[in-house]
Amino acid sequence: MRFVIWAVRLVVFVLVLLFALKNTEPVDVGLYADHVIRAVPLIVVMLVAFAAGAVFAVLVVMPASMRRRREVARLRRxxxxxxxxxxxxxxxEAPVAPEAIAPLAPL
Structure with a gap:
């Protein structure tokens, strides 16, 4: 099974490498306020866009993941x-919790 996983990784790596080598021509990147960065390789622009998307996806998923971790810890306790x-x-006899004798007042 490990051989298959490494073979798939190698194929994906080779495909990405070939894609990168085919997209090296320079492009102009227009930013806000008419600021333009000239002659940036296309693969760099695509890599930056991919990295920004990955960071955004992690930030979107993080709150739900943290909530699940807290719930798992509470359930384990x-x-x-x-x-x-x-x-x-x-x-x-089972010990009596203090809240059973004098319930906590709501805040």
Whole structure:
């Protein structure tokens, strides 16, 4: 399986390399306020656009990913708490949480 993955990576690398070599002609890049950068290789422009898109995609996905990580950590703590509660001896009483005696007031 590793051989197949490396073969696919090699094919993709060769295709990208050939694409880059075919797109080396210089282009003018127009920016805001009529500012123009002249004679930039096309492959550099495409690489910068790809990198900017990748960064934007990561920034869009990050909040949901962080939310899922916090939820997983909370659920793991809950599992540990429940496992500890089920491991107690039958005659032993479960400790009472302070919130059960005096509930916290809402903020």
């Amino acid at each position: 809950e599992v540990v708490r429940l496992q500890e509660a089920s491991a107690r001896r039958p005659g032993e």
